[in-house]
Amino acid sequence: MKRLLLPFLLMATASAQTGAVQQNVTFTLRQDLIKSVVTDGKATETVIENPKTVLPGDVLREQITLVNVSGRKLAQLLVNVPVPKGTEFAQLTTANANRWKAQYSLDGGKTFSAAPTRTVTVTENGQSVTRKVPVPTTEYTNVRWTVTNINPDETLKFAFRVKVK
Template sequence: MTSVSRVLVAVLWLSGLALAQGPSAPAPVIKNGVSFVMAQDLVKVSVQNGVRVEEFIQSPRAVQSGDILREEVTVRNVKGKAIAGVTVGIPIPRETVFSGGVTPDSGRWTVAYSVDGGRTYSPEPMRGVTVTENGKAVTRQQAAPPESYTSVRWTVTELRKDETLRLGFRVRVK
């Protein structure tokens, strides 16, 4: 295993939902021996023979309010040896709201969320809420609702030689 190295990727999307670039495969970004490929798929749900079935439409050309999108990054170790401490951060695209479906903690990585544009992360972000008690304004910390999340971050303990991981979450179009 290599000495602890930190790899951070913030896969930045263009503003708005001009995110889809057509059906061509996105080019990987390679940083510190790790290849990152971001994908966005439209999630279509149907019922077939009484069973809920999901279909994924890659890089949709257009989306509508209420549509669910899967944001996913494929992370691959191309360094030729194990890499410790890989951090993968993905901002939640503008004009969408976090709706869950995050690749959960696995024992090999942890998941944290940001409500301040990626400046700070926590497994359960808090936010201040001001209430009036005995005629005085008091600010208390409470769990931020998932709809207020602005970024998702995974911290992978070790990315093994030639290993590929798929990390993602879902958003709803506003």
């Protein structure tokens, strides 16, 4: 099996994001390996912090921590995190809440949607029919949270999982 060096994945993600968050907020990105184990029919997960290498099929948690260091309440922050190269989006683990909503991009972060769709044309009963269909989550290129507000000195954490290709 091919081993991937994790720092490359993490650095590509972190460098693409740092300029997008306001200077009044500190931004930290962690990438941890999630190992699932089934013992006696019961599934448990183990988090391996900052792994040195990963293998195809491994699941990583991308965890973003925001801290408001401005001393005042901030509003309408956009937290845009690319899906790291060599991985594919697997699962959002920070669900939408009253203060933030997640959206996804298929085009490298140019446009976002809560449920990306694609227009396809199929033939049904001899007729061409055009419809919108959901895009597989494995095609997501970015995850973005829109945060309505963050209080002074408040810390917020957001996370999603990716699978190593």
